[in-house]
Amino acid sequence: MKIFVPRDSAAKALGADDVAAAIQIEAGNRGLDVTVVRNGSRGMVWLEPLVEIETDGVRKAFGPVTAEDVPALLDETLESLGTVEDIPFFARQTRLTFARCGQIDPLSLTDYETHGGLAGLKRALGLRPEEIVAEVTTSGLRGRGGAGFPTGIKWDTVRKAEAARKYIVCNADEGDSGTFADRMIMEGDPFTLIEGMIIAGLATGATKGFVYIRSEYPDAIEVMEAAVRIGLKAGMLGTNILGSGKIFDLEIRTGAGAYVCGEETSLLNSLEGKRGIVRAKPPLPALEGLFGKPTVVNNVLSLATVPVILQKGAEFYAGFGLGRSKGTMPIQIAGNVRYGGLFETAFGMPLGELVNDIAGGTASGRPVKAVQVGGPLGAYMPVSRFDTPFGYEEFDGQGGLIGHAGLVVFDDKADMLKMARFAMEFCAVESCGKCTPCRIGAVRGVETIDRIDAGDAGAVSLLTDLCDTMKDGSLCALGGFTPYPVMSALTHFPEDFSRQKEAAE
Amino acid sequence: MPYATGEPTDDQISAVMEEFIALEGPLLPMLHGLQAEFGYVPQAAVELIADALNLSRAEVHGVISFYHDFRKAPAGRHVVKICRAEACQAVGGEALGEAVLARLGLDWHGTTCNGAVTLEPVYCLGLCACAPAAMIDGKVIGRVTEDRMTRILQEAGV
Numbered sequence: 255m256k257i258f259v260p261r262d263s264a265a266k267a268l269g270a271d272d273v274a275a276a277i278q279i280e281a282g283n284r285g286l287d288v289t290v291v292r293n294g295s296r297g298m299v300w301l302e303p304l305v306e307i308e309t310d311g312v313r314k315a316f317g318p319v320t321a322e323d324v325p326a327l328l329d330e331t332l333e334s335l336g337t338v339e340d341i342p343f344f345a346r347q348t349r350l351t352f353a354r355c356g357q358i359d360p361l362s363l364t365d366y367e368t369h370g371g372l373a374g375l376k377r378a379l380g381l382r383p384e385e386i387v388a389e390v391t392t393s394g395l396r397g398r399g400g401a402g403f404p405t406g407i408k409w410d411t412v413r414k415a416e417a418a419r420k421y422i423v424c425n426a427d428e429g430d431s432g433t434f435a436d437r438m439i440m441e442g443d444p445f446t447l448i449e450g451m452i453i454a455g456l457a458t459g460a461t462k463g464f465v466y467i468r469s470e471y472p473d474a475i476e477v478m479e480a481a482v483r484i485g486l487k488a489g490m491l492g493t494n495i496l497g498s499g500k501i502f503d504l505e506i507r508t509g510a511g512a513y514v515c516g517e518e519t520s521l522l523n524s525l526e527g528k529r530g531i532v533r534a535k536p537p538l539p540a541l542e543g544l545f546g547k548p549t550v551v552n553n554v555l556s557l558a559t560v561p562v563i564l565q566k567g568a569e570f571y572a573g574f575g576l577g578r579s580k581g582t583m584p585i586q587i588a589g590n591v592r593y594g595g596l597f598e599t600a601f602g603m604p605l606g607e608l609v610n611d612i613a614g615g616t617a618s619g620r621p622v623k624a625v626q627v628g629g630p631l632g633a634y635m636p637v638s639r640f641d642t643p644f645g646y647e648e649f650d651g652q653g654g655l656i657g658h659a660g661l662v663v664f665d666d667k668a669d670m671l672k673m674a675r676f677a678m679e680f681c682a683v684e685s686c687g688k689c690t691p692c693r694i695g696a697v698r699g700v701e702t703i704d705r706i707d708a709g710d711a712g713a714v715s716l717l718t719d720l721c722d723t724m725k726d727g728s729l730c731a732l733g734g735f736t737p738y739p740v741m742s743a744l745t746h747f748p749e750d751f752s753r754q755k756e757a758a759e
Numbered sequence: 760m761p762y763a764t765g766e767p768t769d770d771q772i773s774a775v776m777e778e779f780i781a782l783e784g785p786l787l788p789m790l791h792g793l794q795a796e797f798g799y800v801p802q803a804a805v806e807l808i809a810d811a812l813n814l815s816r817a818e819v820h821g822v823i824s825f826y827h828d829f830r831k832a833p834a835g836r837h838v839v840k841i842c843r844a845e846a847c848q849a850v851g852g853e854a855l856g857e858a859v860l861a862r863l864g865l866d867w868h869g870t871t872c873n874g875a876v877t878l879e880p881v882y883c884l885g886l887c888a889c890a891p892a893a894m895i896d897g898k899v900i901g902r903v904t905e906d907r908m909t910r911i912l913q914e915a916g917v
Contacts, residue, residue, distance in 0.1 A: 267886050267901030299888035431844030434885035462783075469791075469828055470884055472897055505782075508791055511827030513882060527786030527812070529825040545783070587888065589849035594888030617850065626845055660887065662846045676848070680882065686825075 255288050258306040258313070260356070262295035262441050263473045264434070269320060270303040276321040277305075280328055294442015296338050296356035297596030306338065313337060343612065348574060349598045350566075350582050351559045352435075355442035361480055363488050366445045372490070374564030378453045379498045383413050386457035390560060392568035394580025399425055399516075399553030400628065400657040400731075402646045408550060411540035412458040415548035420460035422451050423525065423544055423551045426467040426474070427509050427516040430629025432588040432660030435596055436554035439584075440467070440474040443558070444481035445490070448504060450557035452495060453564060454550055455502045463502065464544070465554075466521050468509040478506045513684040517730045518551040520686060531686045532730045553658070555584060576602035579645035587613045589626075589662035599644075606640030609663055620665040624747070626673075628657025630680055631735035633742035634670065653742065655735075670747035675703040677739040681732060691724045692733025699724075699740065706751055714751065717744065767797050772804050776811060786812060786822055790829055799830040835870040835877040837915040840894040841903075843880045846887035855891050856880070858905050863917055875916035 259265075259274040274290055281288035296304055296315075304317035305327065315335040316327060326332040338344050338356070349355075358365035366372065378386050391406025412420060424447065428436040439447060451463045467475050482504050485491040493501050507525060509515050515524045519533035522544050543549025559581070563571045572580045579601035585608065587594050592614030609615070609625055616622055624634040633654035635642070642652045649656045664673075678699030685693045699720055705713040721737035728734035744751055775796050779789040789808065793800050800823055809816045823829045841856050863871055863878060870877040886892035889901030895911055 263884075263899050264886050264889050264901060267892065267899040268889055302889070428885060429883055431883045432846045432887045433883075434887055437885040470881060470894075473899075507788065509826075510787060510791070510829060512825065524787060525784050527784045527822065528818075529821050588846040589887065589890065591888070630845055660846075662849055662887065664849045668849065673845070673848075676845070680844075684882070 255286065256291055256308040257288055258291045258293045258308070259303060260295045260442075261292035261360075261473070261477075262302075262438060263471070264299050264438075265295050265302040265304070266473070268302045268318065272321045273303045273305065273319050273324065276324040277327070280324050284328065286328065291359050293358065294355040294360050295438055295596075296344060297352065297438065298341065298343055298593070299595040300593050301335065301341075304335075304338075315341070343593055343595070343597065346612065347598050348582050348600050350562050350571065350574075351446075351555060351584055352439065352443070352596065352598045353562065354446065355439055358443065360442050360444055360477055361484060363445065363484060363490070366443075370565060371445055371561070372449060372496070374561035375449050375452055375490075376496065377564050378456050379496065379500065383457050383459065384410075386453060386564070387413055389564060389568045390457070393563045393571040394568075394575070394578070395556060395559055395563060395571070396579070396646065397553055398555035398559070398583070398658065400655070402656075405552065405556050408540055408552070409454065409457050411538070412460065412548045412550050415541055417548050419462070419545075419547050420458055421544045421547055421549040422454045422458070422460045422463040422557075423522065423549055424451060424463065424465040424554055424557055425516065425518060425521055425551055426465050426471075426554050427521060428471070428554070428658065429468060429513040429516045430631075430658050430660050432626065432629060432662035433586050433658045434588075434660075435584040435586050435658070437471050437474050438596055439554060439558050440471070441477050444478050445485065446561055447478075447554055447558045448481060448485055448491065450560035451504065452491070452502045453560050454552070454557060456500060458548070458550055460548075460550065461501045461503065463504045464507050464525055465504070466507050466509060466515070466525060468515075469511055475506060475508055482506060512686075513680075514686045514730070514732055517732065520730070521551065522549065529686070531688050532732075534729060555658075574600035576600075576643060576645055577647060579647070583644065583656070583659045585644065586658075586660045587663070588660060590616045590618055590665045591663045592617050601645045602643050604640065605635060605642050605644060605661075606637075608644065608661060609640065613661075613663065616663060616665040618665045618667075620667065622663060623666040623668050624664045624670065624743075626662040626664070626739065627660070628655040629660050630677060631655075631731055631738055632657050632660075633738045634664075634673065634746060635742070636746040638746075653738075655738065670743040670750040671703065671707055671753075674740045674743040674751075675700055675707075677736050677743075678703060681736040685732060686730075689728045689733050691727035692736075695720055695724045695733065696736065699736070703740075711752070714744070766803065767801050769803060769807060772801060772807055776804075776807065780811060786814075786819075787826075790823060790826075794829060798833040802831065835874050837876050837896055838879060839876055839912070839915070840879045840881040840884075842882070842884050842886070842890070842892045844883040844887075846883075847890040847892055850890045852891035855903060855905060855908065859908055859912070862909070862912065871917050873916065876912065
């Protein structure tokens, strides 16, 4: 009997290790022949630890399971959720990038191949570099980190560049609050990311890759390092990829607690052993990147989506989505929600459907006040904007952004002045220091919001002016986009910014 | 986490540095290695690293001080990190943080007088759908309540 107990950090944070241990002990006591597989998470975090028992090829799901439930679990008297596919939150998804996550043992290459892994790489090995790039371009894949830049065009720039050495850098510095898709895929299906990076190498002529993982993700680092060792041993990585004679070497690197290193040029500086200061562009990293060499910098999800694009074809992927937002997005639903987790779906779903229908509204049961979409540098979307379809241009048109597709839901107890203040505070803590509007502006922003809080109404126009300066005068999105949460809070929730004034009057 | 037995010697520091010297862009892995071994980045390492990597001591100091992770002195016996970011705030993370600060009588980054606990803010652990989240000595916990945190702190010695 196979019993799946996730090793995903969220599952572990909710007791999965205790459950796995209890199963081993109880099964041992009963003399049962049980293999416990530590899989990735299926992404339904409110059900974690979500345990699946496989008998005759059918997996029955149970959750959330505690160590105390284990005897009943093995007695088969614990109430089941049915199969994972029976659960509406799961059934309504279009899982392309996350197809294998939670399904397989993350570190089993056999499992990986059985479920379609390596098909994309094998096809890519038979294509010319420009053909691989054309496939990615036609798919419509855009940078999933947040910038939304067409991935194929970035790859083509690196492909055409002439240099002795080129690099593929995976940005796994997923620092946005409300996001965990990168973490989940690294912990649940690491070979997908590795395969995508190798394909990127074949497409561009790069023979070395780095995955820069934030230090706050120790489990992801551990799984990725193990996957690289296994990949090398199996000939998926190294000097003779799947017997083709082609080369790709991969190193896992750890960040050191700096949010700004999620910005691509700051990340490159950090890899080079420098302070994570942002670089001006041009030159683009595609031409002068890591150590001055042509470099592809892509988000985890962008690279992890490449294998399925090569496997199933560009047209297949491009068939999903809306407008210029093609394909699917693993949306991360977080904060004060009833059903939180990972929901991969084609672009185009209205925000309200995601929040009220899929996510079931707030966990507290109180009304939704605002949803911050796109991380700490994303706008607070009020309920009045809930008809906005989930897409790059669509959100931009409503004064927001989708970023890395994290949604953080707040109920009506949220104080939007405090949230705006936090946006400035966070910017001040994490600023690399290069640009005065960010470095100093963020500090002044906190002070100005404190003045508003104390009843100084004149400080509101000062805050607006400061936000304009930060937007226009910052080299990167940290200073440049902090105005998004601040101004959206001020614009949509003015009542939270005039409490003290009213009290004073 | 090693107990403090006095400052590491140059030889001990160099032995750790040696593991990373051949990497492309070795400095961050080297600093992580030193902190893993000694619990912090020893001051003596600055000059040794500067010599080995042909950097100025100021540059090395700049890198160490830029990143939140690197310590210049050992932490307490236990490191408790509480997430202060938005998703955790949406479910009471701020109140949790304030309660712990009050209970321990510390500011963020402080260590209790008995050396048991260092309390640090962290900005996102990627546990945003099971918030509020925290990390105790590298182990993640989700849906943390004040009661649970109190029990954890008691076990840690405060």
